[in-house]
Amino acid sequence: MxxxxxxxxxxxxxxxxxxxxxxxxxxxxxxxxxxxxxxxxxxxxxxLLPGLVDLHTHLREPGREDSETVLTGTRAAAVGGFTAVHAMANTFPVADTAGVVEQVWRLGREHGYCDVQPVGAVTVGLEGKQLAELGAMHDSAAGVMVFSDDGKCVDDAVIMRRALEYVKAFGGVVAQHAQEPRLTEGAQMNEGVVSAELGLGGWPAVAEESIIARDVLLAAHVGSRIHICHLSTAGSVEIVRWAKSKGWDVTAEVTPHHLLLTDELVRSYDPVYKVNPPLRTEADVLALREALADGTIDCVATDHAPHPHEDKDCEWAAAAMGMVGLETALSVVQHTMVDSGLLDWAQVADRMSFRPARIGRLAGHGRPVSEGxxxxxxxxxxxxxxxxxxxxxxxxxxxxxxxxxxxxxxxxxxxxxxxxxxxxxxxx
Missing domain, CATH: 2.30.40.10 (Urease, subunit C, domain 1)
Structure with missing residues (x-):
């Protein structure tokens, strides 16, 4: 070399x-x-920054290679400045066994554009009924440390408690997609003035906030680590801030799109703006920026969610939820946080490299730019x-x-x- x-x-x-x-x-x-x-x-x-680390990437392989593959996803990551990504578990088959997470991990090593650290499912098939093989995934060659049913909420409190107890044994973390399913049935966008005017089913802020409140209490009771995926509301910020004030081991991420875009864009009915959790209000956006600046929100994670053209170029109600984000994440953070004076570049390194690597217990990444x-x-x-x-x-x-x-x-x-x-x- x-x-x-x-x-x-x-x-x-x-x-x-x-x-x-x-x-x-x-x-x-x-x-x-x-x-x-x-x-x-x-x-x-x-x-010059340390290589960026993404805690929340959908690489789609195995099963949805029409959307993305480990090769194309890691190429996109490299273009965006990332040297490591965490691949979410909602693949086909689901990454709920040692065999599947090892397959994803090995594909990352073979392609070599960035390191791929698989995220293991919390429950079998993401069905929320039975714990997946958490210990076997951790003990595999992939060494899984982060577990998430992202795309679905672990809404059963008993299952969540058991998962938190299990990962505590090896210092792992459960990353929760906070969405109370009964409160979001038929939801199409943020519940508020715009959804009422457009006649679209609303996704209320309380559906996120109620799960976060429950889970930080469970994590504190167990003495385990909980990470909140794609936090999106001002109320969620306050709950996380309160939990941290108690000294509980709670971390949270925000996506670039939730730092910039609002539900006003849905007036266009363009499905490119359909995402889960949905785009929120301007007040939420401002609260998220402030929370990222003061450290209440620990890091930026892309929630890179690729979809083929036919899954997005259709009527709003039928469109898939999600946005690609790896190649634009740093630019959006510069626009919203650096150019606005809320963060300097050293703090960007903290939020996009140091902290996500620490949360994921990812060796060799999120390190200082220094000798050795x-x-x-x-x-x-x-x-x-x-x-x-x-x-x-x-x-x-x-x-x-x-x-x-x-x-x-x-x-x-x-x-x-x-x-x-x-x-x-x-x-x-």
Whole structure:
């Protein structure tokens, strides 16, 4: 593996420094480093971050390769600056056994654009009735630490308690899709003024908040870890803030689209805006941004949910829920959080690399940009401005809500253990 000298980058947005990569490891960080036989990357003005880590990615393989595969999904991740993603369990077959999670893990290793850490299902078949093989998945080659029925809520309190007790034995975490099913039957969008005007079934905020309240109490009772997926309401923020004030081991994520988009966009009836949990109000968006800034919300997770054209290009009621997000996540965070002054680049590294890696207990990722650390790195041209064109996406799907929208920032280079996966904005 050749040496690489990144010259003049703003490490975590600070003063310009040089970073020397040698053999997959950061060999030196400083000023005036000499190149020798290293390949030089001129990075003046660009921001160097640790490789991004996504706690919530749908790679669809096995079973829905028409939407995405491990190969195409990890290529999209690399383009977005990610060096590791957590692959959610709602595949076909469901990732509820050691065999399935090992298959996903091995596919990630074979393709090599980023590390793939499988998320195991909490219950068999995501049916919410019987615990899946949590211990076997943890003990497998994949070493699963995160378990989720994402796409469905573990709504049975007894099953949730048992899952929390089980993962406590090895330091795992249950990641909950907080959606009380009885309160969201037939739901099509956020319940509020817009849903009433459009005549669409409403998804009330309390359906999320009631599950979160129950689960933080259960986690505290058991003494286990609970992680809240794609938190979306101001009320949910307050519950998580309260739980953290008690010292309970509760973490939460927010998606880029919930930091930017509101339910007003549903007036277009464009199914690209149909997502679960739904786009909420402007007040919710502002509360989520504030909570990410003050650390109540721990991290940004994409909830990258690819769908083929036919599943989105149809009437609203029949359309699938979800948006792709890996290739635009960092730009949306820059737009909503950095350019607004709510976060600096060091805090972006914390929310998009350090904390998600820590929550997922992911070795080798979310590490400082310093000597001796693995060279999992992302170089960003923060001055760039451009329109989102999904025709150029690496993902197999194109269901982005940002088509034609101007967003800031562009990942120019991504390195996975010192090997370039993206150079000058293009996949290697």
């Amino acid at each position: 050749s040496k690489i000298l990144i010259r003049g980058a703003r490490v975590l947005g600070g003063d310009p420094q040089d970073v020397l990569i040698d053999g997959g490891t950061i060999a030196a960080v400083g000023t005036g480093l000499t190149a020798g036989d290293a390949t030089v990357v001129e990075a003046a003005g660009q921001v 650390e693995p060279a999992n790195l992302t170089l960003v041209d923060a001055a760039y401005r451009g329109e989102v064109d999904p025709a150029g996406f690496a993902s197999r799907s194109r269901n982005t809500p940002y088509r034609g929208r101007e967003l800031p920032g562009r990942v120019t280079h991504t390195w996975l253990r010192g090997r370039a996966t993206v150079v000058d904005g293009k996949l290697v």
